[in-house]
Amino acid sequence: MEAPVFNTDGECTLNTDDIEIHMRACDKRLKMMAYLSEDTDVPQHVLVQMLHENHTAKNRFTFIRVALGQPAVVSCIALEELDATELKLFLAEFKEIVRAWKPKFTPASQRQCERKMKRDGICHSQDSAKAKLELH
Known part of the structure; x- marks a missing residue:
């Protein structure tokens, strides 16, 4: 992995594989999205699943909807004593989380959930969100 190059505002965009990671160094922390x-x-x-994951992840990774409405995952790590090895491990973990979640937003994933719900006789309602959560 190449070392990230930050601009004068402390921002950097890393393109790795199929993931674009936006990073910003500020307030003694490195923030990623x-x-x-x-x-x-x-x-x-x-x-619902994003909210559930926010609770269980203990704020290590937070799932949000950004200002324009797109879903994203964010995280941060202290810059103090952050070395290249620690950054590499943290980025690898972050990419793993992103790769695990991206497929949940594909139309195929949505159709698969809807077909299973139809087979199981589950109608769309507020209660159906829990049933869909269990399918992912």
Whole structure:
């Protein structure tokens, strides 16, 4: 992995494999963000799953919808005593999280959930979000 090159505002964009990671160094922390989808229409069951994951991840990684509505994952790490090895490990973990979540936003994933719900006789409602959550 090449060392990230930050601009004068402390920002950098890393393109690795199929992931674009936006980084910003500020307030003694390195903040990272990656979009999970360009689509602003996030299925309700995926929003529920994102909230559930925020609770269980203990704020290590946070799933959000950015200002324009796209889903994203964000995280940060202290810059103090951050060395190249630690950064490499943290980036690898961040990319793993992004890769695990991106497929949940594909139309094929949504159709698969809807077909399974139809087979199981589950109708679309607020209660159906929980059933969809279990499918992912």
